[in-house]
Amino acid sequence: xxxxxxxxxxxxxxxxxxxxxxxxxxxxxxxxxxxxxxxxxxxxxxxxxxxxxxxxxxxxxxxxxxxxxxxxxxxxxxxxxxxxxxxxxxxxxxxxxxxxxxxxxxxxxxxxxxxxxxxxxxxxxxxxxxxxxxxxxxxxxxxxxxxxxxxxxxx
Numbered sequence: 240x241x242x243x244x245x246x247x248x249x250x251x252x253x254x255x256x257x258x259x260x261x262x263x264x265x266x267x268x269x270x271x272x273x274x275x276x277x278x279x280x281x282x283x284x285x286x287x288x289x290x291x292x293x294x295x296x297x298x299x300x301x302x303x304x305x306x307x308x309x310x311x312x313x314x315x316x317x318x319x320x321x322x323x324x325x326x327x328x329x330x331x332x333x334x335x336x337x338x339x340x341x342x343x344x345x346x347x348x349x350x351x352x353x354x355x356x357x358x359x360x361x362x363x364x365x366x367x368x369x370x371x372x373x374x375x376x377x378x379x380x381x382x383x384x385x386x387x388x389x390x391x392x393x394x
Contacts, residue, residue: 244283244339246296248330251289258285258339264302266344275351276314279303283343285324294333296326300343308357315357321346 243260250256264278285298301320308315326342384390 242338242340244285244343246287246294246337246339248289248294248333248335248337251287251294254288256287258283258287258298262340262343264304266340267302267348268344269304269348274307274355275304277303277305277316281343281347282320283324285339285343287337289330292330294328294330294337296324296328296339296342298324300324300346302347304351306351306355308360309354310356310360313357315355315359317355319347319350321350 243262244258246256246258261280261282264280266281267278269275269278279302281300281302283298283300285296285300288295288297299320299322301318301322303316303318305314305316307313324343324346326339328337
């Protein structure tokens with residue numbers, strides 16, 4: 240069966256070739272990953288152009304999925320992808336049609352963070368413990384003068 244991400248190299252002689260559509264999430268081969276679940280379809284919008292002896296592919300690829308947050312251990316939904324997908328191929332290396340499926344898979348998988356953090360965990364500010372008043376200087380009546388600490392110094 241011919242992949243929907245196959246470009247007929249002969250068609251590039253007539254001008255740019257546009258590819259737009261979806262692939263099933265199974266193309267990413269993430270079924271055995273325990274920290275990734277509910278992988279959605281891979282969405283792609285690509286343009287192929289022939290430039291002399293090169294074929295230039297530009298566009299974007301993305302997939303929705305749920306990742307396990309390394310801070311909270313909870314799963315969160317996100318979109319992973321490459322909004323600046325760029326590949327080039329030498330026409331001398333291509334025999335027949337050009338299949339982009341493996342390159343699209345790689346572009347999405349390589350963008351999955353190694354240590355994903357959910358937006359909620361990222362936005363929670365890390366709070367420092369409160370210092371006792373004697374260490375913070377609270378309660379000093381002469382706080383207005385920056386030289387107070389030096390004046391209290393016993394030499």
